[in-house]
Amino acid sequence: DAGVIQSPRHEVTEMGQEVTLRCKPISGHNSLFWYRQTMMRGLELLIYFNNNVPIDDSGMPEDRFSAKMPNASFSTLKIQPSEPRDSAVYFCASSLQSTQYFGPGTRLLVL
């Protein structure tokens, strides 16, 4: 199995631009999670889906952030417009039961 796949691995953009992060979970997993990791705040859960349905989006910072899961094998996290404080590493993780398997992350820098 290829594990959780995320793209792009690195993204540098200018403030105000739209950013789209992509995730392909492990085949057969029914839960998908988006996290953000910074030195200051550690690993924060942004949103998670169960069977493609958003269950808890209380961690989404504000309306600039949105996430979709149109099918069991694909999810996106969109930031529009992006701001410098959004600079972080964004992880996607998937699970079948309790154990979450993380992707390699997308390192985002907003200038």
Added chain:
Amino acid sequence: QKEVEQDPGPLSVPEGAIVSLNCTYSNSAFQYFMWYRQYSRKGPELLMYTYSSGNKEDGRFTAQVDKSSKYISLFIRDSQPSDSATYLCAMHNSSASKIIFGSGTRLSIRP
């Protein structure tokens, strides 16, 4: 107050030493406890998974849970330079998929 508290370190010990990493938590509903290891520029990977109180051993690693004190530990025996990483504790209750992570302790093993 955070639900899970973890000393960020950094912690530096000589090769071969016994390492003790710890977390405290405030939510008595947590039943499942995990330790994740995260190498630099990688996603977290599950290292140990325990249920309720007690000890669990896996090779050089021992996870210990004391629910009465709301305190969990990870011990690493005969530490190796390859153990140098950030270690995150994590936990959840019996019914939720949402895992709460500690902020992580950065560990360095000196050759």
